Amino acid sequence: MILDSKIPSGPLEKKWDKHIMDGKLVNPANKRKYEVIVVGTGLAGASAASSLAELGYTVKAFTFHDSPRRAHSISAQGGINASKNYQNDGDSVYRLFYDTVKGGDFRSREANVYRLAQVSSNIIDQCTALGVPFAREYGGLLANRSFGGAQVSRTFYARGQTGQQLLLGAYSGLSRQIGLGNVQSFPNNEMLELVVIDGHARGIITRNVITGAIERHSAHSVVLATGGYGNVFYLSTNALNCNVTAAWRAHRKGAVFANPCYTQIHPTCIPVSGDYQSKLTLMSESLRNDGRIWAPLKQGDKRPPNQIPEDERDYYLERKYPSFGNLAPRDISSRAAKEACDDGRGVGETGLGVYLDFKDAIARLGEDTIRERYGNLFDIYHEITGESAYQQPMRIYPAVHYTMGGLWVDYNLMSSIPGCFVLGEANYSDHGANRLGASALMQGLADGYFVLPYTLPHYLADVPRDPAPPTDHLEFVKAEEDVVERTNKLLDNNGKQTVKSFHKRLGKIMWDKCGMARNKAGLEEAIKQIPELREEFHADVRVPGTVKDLNQSLEIAGRVADFFELGELMCRDALAREESCGGHFREEYQSEEGEATRNDAEYAHVSAWEWKGKDQPPEHHKEPLEYESVKLATRSYK
Amino acid sequence: MKVTLRVWRQKDSQSAGQFEEYDADGLNPNMSFLEMLDVVNETLTEKGDEPIAFAHDCREGICGTCSCMIDGKPHGPESGVTTCQTYMRSFKDGDVITVEPFRGSAFPVQRDLITDRDAFEKIMQAGGFITARAGSCQDANALPIAKDVADLAMDAASCVGCGACVAACKNSSAMLFVSAKAGQLNLLPQGQPEKDSRVLNMVAAMDEAGFGNCTNQYECSAACPKLISEEFISKLNRDYLVASVKGLFESKAL
Ligand SMILES: Cc1cc2nc3c(=O)[nH]c(=O)nc-3n(C[C@H](O)[C@H](O)[C@H](O)COP(=O)(O)OP(=O)(O)OC[C@H]3O[C@@H](n4cnc5c(N)ncnc54)[C@H](O)[C@@H]3O)c2cc1C
Numbered sequence A: 001m002i003l004d005s006k007i008p009s010g011p012l013e014k015k016w017d018k019h020i021m022d023g024k025l026v027n028p029a030n031k032r033k034y035e036v037i038v039v040g041t042g043l044a045g046a047s048a049a050s051s052l053a054e055l056g057y058t059v060k061a062f063t064f065h066d067s068p069r070r071a072h073s074i075s076a077q078g079g080i081n082a083s084k085n086y087q088n089d090g091d092s093v094y095r096l097f098y099d100t101v102k103g104g105d106f107r108s109r110e111a112n113v114y115r116l117a118q119v120s121s122n123i124i125d126q127c128t129a130l131g132v133p134f135a136r137e138y139g140g141l142l143a144n145r146s147f148g149g150a151q152v153s154r155t156f157y158a159r160g161q162t163g164q165q166l167l168l169g170a171y172s173g174l175s176r177q178i179g180l181g182n183v184q185s186f187p188n189n190e191m192l193e194l195v196v197i198d199g200h201a202r203g204i205i206t207r208n209v210i211t212g213a214i215e216r217h218s219a220h221s222v223v224l225a226t227g228g229y230g231n232v233f234y235l236s237t238n239a240l241n242c243n244v245t246a247a248w249r250a251h252r253k254g255a256v257f258a259n260p261c262y263t264q265i266h267p268t269c270i271p272v273s274g275d276y277q278s279k280l281t282l283m284s285e286s287l288r289n290d291g292r293i294w295a296p297l298k299q300g301d302k303r304p305p306n307q308i309p310e311d312e313r314d315y316y317l318e319r320k321y322p323s324f325g326n327l328a329p330r331d332i333s334s335r336a337a338k339e340a341c342d343d344g345r346g347v348g349e350t351g352l353g354v355y356l357d358f359k360d361a362i363a364r365l366g367e368d369t370i371r372e373r374y375g376n377l378f379d380i381y382h383e384i385t386g387e388s389a390y391q392q393p394m395r396i397y398p399a400v401h402y403t404m405g406g407l408w409v410d411y412n413l414m415s416s417i418p419g420c421f422v423l424g425e426a427n428y429s430d431h432g433a434n435r436l437g438a439s440a441l442m443q444g445l446a447d448g449y450f451v452l453p454y455t456l457p458h459y460l461a462d463v464p465r466d467p468a469p470p471t472d473h474l475e476f477v478k479a480e481e482d483v484v485e486r487t488n489k490l491l492d493n494n495g496k497q498t499v500k501s502f503h504k505r506l507g508k509i510m511w512d513k514c515g516m517a518r519n520k521a522g523l524e525e526a527i528k529q530i531p532e533l534r535e536e537f538h539a540d541v542r543v544p545g546t547v548k549d550l551n552q553s554l555e556i557a558g559r560v561a562d563f564f565e566l567g568e569l570m571c572r573d574a575l576a577r578e579e580s581c582g583g584h585f586r587e588e589y590q591s592e593e594g595e596a597t598r599n600d601a602e603y604a605h606v607s608a609w610e611w612k613g614k615d616q617p618p619e620h621h622k623e624p625l626e627y628e629s630v631k632l633a634t635r636s637y638k
Numbered sequence B: 001m002k003v004t005l006r007v008w009r010q011k012d013s014q015s016a017g018q019f020e021e022y023d024a025d026g027l028n029p030n031m032s033f034l035e036m037l038d039v040v041n042e043t044l045t046e047k048g049d050e051p052i053a054f055a056h057d058c059r060e061g062i063c064g065t066c067s068c069m070i071d072g073k074p075h076g077p078e079s080g081v082t083t084c085q086t087y088m089r090s091f092k093d094g095d096v097i098t099v100e101p102f103r104g105s106a107f108p109v110q111r112d113l114i115t116d117r118d119a120f121e122k123i124m125q126a127g128g129f130i131t132a133r134a135g136s137c138q139d140a141n142a143l144p145i146a147k148d149v150a151d152l153a154m155d156a157a158s159c160v161g162c163g164a165c166v167a168a169c170k171n172s173s174a175m176l177f178v179s180a181k182a183g184q185l186n187l188l189p190q191g192q193p194e195k196d197s198r199v200l201n202m203v204a205a206m207d208e209a210g211f212g213n214c215t216n217q218y219e220c221s222a223a224c225p226k227l228i229s230e231e232f233i234s235k236l237n238r239d240y241l242v243a244s245v246k247g248l249f250e251s252k253a254l
């Protein structure tokens, strides 16, 4: 398989314009003859579905949620980046591009990232026009805040609910198109298989999670905007129903999976409190604008934080990275927290925590200002821990948050299956080995509003204008049979152990061996353990209920089954990448100071894995990353 | 800690439902209410029974999916939180806790604690938007918006669409939901061109979906996990009146 990135020729700044001009168009009168399935209605899916419908295509939008508005994008707190330079602080398209490439530890495609930075401004215009109530200054203009990995203030936000407001904006546009009859909406429908006919993606098989009905849907193209796979770790900041199934099913049908091992561990989450814990709650990175992170200098210091004097506190980020300080990127901040805890200086009952302290900011700005900026986050913290962060520092610890890896796509966002496009967190495209804060929302909306509407027509223009394939086509029949067989097998298994118990065990292997720090021996062990656990799962899992009813156990069982296969691939990828970069930290490859050591000579590539069958190892492909504009450098935030 | 649950069990929308009792033992007060249900469900599954179906996703109070009536109150005893943000420390050892789905004339129960809230979608599709085609918008700072207006719009926009307002209302009215949605957009300058049609269409869709009338008791605001103010209902009523009157005198622009 040859992975052709289809990056346009010419200077970086001109590539996208040139690509648009070179792309084929679909005649306005013909657009409605093309049917497009969009799976997922988060920022990426909702913006894509509504934009394609506005253009005149016939769109069907699927989500397993009961409403498009419930997609996980709704939970994003902190903000969305754009190179507006409204603050006059030296921002530009190039700077946003550069920060993002550098933040990603030089493991992303230049051309994609540049395009992202180019369209970022339009996103803010678009969302404002839709009525997104971004934070404003007293003069009525839009406000900004800073996020990690940048020295300019380019992050737009809506209190601590930016994702919610952006999604509600995109959802309102989608709702309008549904009301007009341009989009047919399929809530409560989970995609369980991709249908590929003559090498092209032409449909999906779904299960209605309320009625249990299994259905076939055909189209001229399938767009997957199904989010990230952080829940492979069991505990993460993701919503509980986030999963990899749509992407994984496409992978098994030929879509290559890129950089699966690049996982983002977010530095500021509320620490685990007990075995019953079902998820981890993020405390937005925006808090690092005013909060200072520290751990006690002395090991095993059990004094309450307010009794530890200044000179016995280690503000380790400020110490190690004086120019970025508390706004060092996430991968670096997370590892620094782990180091402090590994060193016996962690706080809280478990010793797995550090402090995020607002004392100085409250003294400087007053409690009211802090309340206005972060009130809802402080409230969430209080609800969960029963502690007030106005009076004592928050306790935080890193947690799995985002997956940079995903289905491989070319510059057009098309996967290695023609006709199957992948947007948002589900693709791997723009964040390299580490995503900067406030860039995922930007990417999801860029993909849906401003990239796919230009690149999808180029593909469709060559697809005959015949109706979409009939759903009694053999490939549909086979795909549906697969789904039914898989489902029945889970239900008829009559084992003893619950799905959740298996998911927890898988998560523990992943966290221990493929989490914040990885090494060869651990990864090799995980690659042995995971298939064993998977066998045990298929032999002994108990899934109660029937296929015909609303059956949450069945839904989760299918997702966990796919997580097993993905988890193994992540470990393989982590093992194959013998360097440290961004969120992928191999203990063997670090500097004396414990910083990640990249190996550009051998690993400046995208790792892309091709499914070769159930009992075969996947085939490893490499897409070289060529840097024309940026000079590869050691990332420094000192 | 230990509690006894009386849980509404119902196979599907066609079947009749009934309460079942379950003991939940060995609980930690720092568990969330939903984590407590997880524990009960693990035990039920291990025993070979069907677990309790309940709606949830983000578990941090923002997606609006979770929706339990706990001891007769939407989202439970505490004010300003969702079910997933309700913690066991709000209950006492030995409590008997009654758990039901959100109910309402336009909210059929789908299974156990899960309710069909699709009627909200119909309202949004009828008018809960500003028409702004991708690619057609002016620079975001070309239209300054006074901070207090933007903040008020944000207050309305914080609605999570959970339906607690409907479940709390003896008439199953959706007025708080509609007023928050319409209010956000009607407050903003971008929302002015469609202001009248928005309220007329959303209210018509609300009536058609089978929600009841508002009789100004404001149980809705009290139950709202985001504490959305009933003043948005007054605003909706004013906007509706203006739009209806304008409709009476409508003449074609010449
Ligand atoms: C707590 C938290 C805070 C965050 N804060 C920020 C932030 O401040 N700034 C930022 O830039 N990013 C942030 N992120 C990251 C960002 O929110 C996500 O990366 C982004 O929203 C993903 O959007 P998406 O459209 O790709 O996917 P999602 O929003 O996850 O949507 C996925 C959609 O796919 C559907 N779906 C999935 N599988 C199937 C299937 N098999 N069948 C049918 N439908 C399916 C789901 O129903 C859903 O509609 C945050 C993430 C978390 C976890």
Ligand code: FES
Residues within 6 Å of the ligand: B055, B056, B057, B058, B059, B060, B061, B062, B063, B064, B065, B066, B082, B083, B084, B085, B160
């Ligand atoms: S589960 Fe999302 S609001 Fe409760």
